[in-house]
Amino acid sequence: MSDTEDVEQAGFDAIADSAQKLYPGQEGLFYRTVIPYALGGNDPLDGVEVWKSERGIPHWHYITYGFSELYEKESNNEAESGYGFELTFRLKRGPEEEPPAWPVNLLQNLARYVFSTGNVFGPGHHINCNGPIALETDTKITALGFRRDPEMGELDTRNGHLRFLQAVGITSDEMDALMCWNGEKFLAALEKNLPLCITDLARSSQMENAAFQKTWQTGMEEDGSSTSYLYIDKVEMALEEERAYLCLGVGHGRTLSNMLRARVGKGRDLYLYGAEVAIQFLPGDAAATVEDDLLILSLPEHVLAELSMVLQRHTGVYPLSSFPLTIELVPTEITDQNGKVLEVIE
Known part of the structure; x- marks a missing residue:
């Protein structure tokens, strides 16, 4: 050679x-x-x-x-x-x-x-x-x-x-x-x-x-967590009359709850992405704003604690008492690669 x-x-x-x-x-x-x-x-x-x-x-x-x-x-x-x-x-x-x-x-x-x-x-x-x-x-x-x-x-x-x-x-x-x-x-x-x-x-x-x-x-x-973002395909958000709304499948709630505690609870921010949605959670004084289609939720410790608890519940609509945020948890369908529904989490 x-x-x-x-x-x-x-x-x-x-x-x-x-x-x-x-x-x-x-x-x-x-x-x-x-x-x-x-x-x-x-x-x-x-x-x-x-x-x-x-x-x-x-x-x-x-x-x-x-x-x-x-x-x-x-x-x-x-x-x-x-x-x-x-x-x-x-x-x-x-x-x-x-x-x-x-x-x-x-x-x-x-x-x-x-x-x-x-x-x-x-x-x-x-x-x-x-x-x-x-x-x-x-x-x-x-x-x-x-x-x-x-x-x-x-x-x-x-x-x-x-x-x-x-x-x-x-x-x-x-x-x-x-x-x-x-x-x-x-x-x-x-x-x-x-x-x-x-x-x-x-x-x-x-x-x-x-x-x-x-x-x-x-x-x-x-x-805490070394992962700075979480992607959920079906998630919706809105900010109306100074109140934020977040809708996601109940099957993803526990993961988001753990991620929030492991990121925001440790002084780090967390990005939640959907197909058409982007939300930033970060520690700080309570605030909800929108910048360039990005919903920014600033969460003090007591709000983080309530939000984490709510996200682990079953299907339903849950307005937070400590923050202008309403969480809606909807059923999550677990499907196979052909789209056949294997399980519904409620």
Whole structure:
């Protein structure tokens, strides 16, 4: 191989060498993209390599190639390679001889999100997959949290620095809990019960574990939340005659209540976004104003306490006694990916 060829795939080789050092004597299975993204293909990643690991519990270890610059240096950022990371995913291994292909599709979908929006992942981040992470699978794992892969770590290449982020499968209530605490600390606590945070599609939520829930509750109360925003697709707001109105599904009320206590209760602001709505909650003297279609609610401690309590109630209309704000909680429908209603929370 010539020096020019070596430079042109320096990033690719650096990842491959790092994986080979972790799994000496083993040959990884490489799922290569058929039509490159640069030539009009649908898959942004050049490929995903899978390794067989016995650490923690037997599992498949998926490693991406393509978030970083694999070949020639193209970006102006000399310090980082491409987006500055590659993703990994660890899946509990069953009796199968070959690794399942669906995680490859999952990782490509994450790449489509990053490449189309420019939003990058980092330690402590999360994303809602809006359904089972493995399609047509009876699993409670419907979201992902991100942490530093403890074995792959970070890497310096000729194209810049990158770190390996592990995508961890979590349940919807675990995602809500992660948002209300520090994401990295939440996943670190999760690892104490789930070795290497290996994704197990058959597992139940750790929020059903009393000891884990106590750890989360204590952490949330001590640290507050590192997440500054909450998105709810169906939320409405208005400010009429100096009184604010907020309408949302009762199923989201408890999460918003926890987020408010973990953000505003710790002296930080919280943004609530809907499809056409933006609300900022912040600590301070009681006030409700609108600036550029943003409803700003300033909440002293006694108002925050009442609002947090109201948000945990059932369907109904609740005017606050301590603040010119009325909360309307409406039934929340839980649906599958086809829109079929599975449950109604009232």
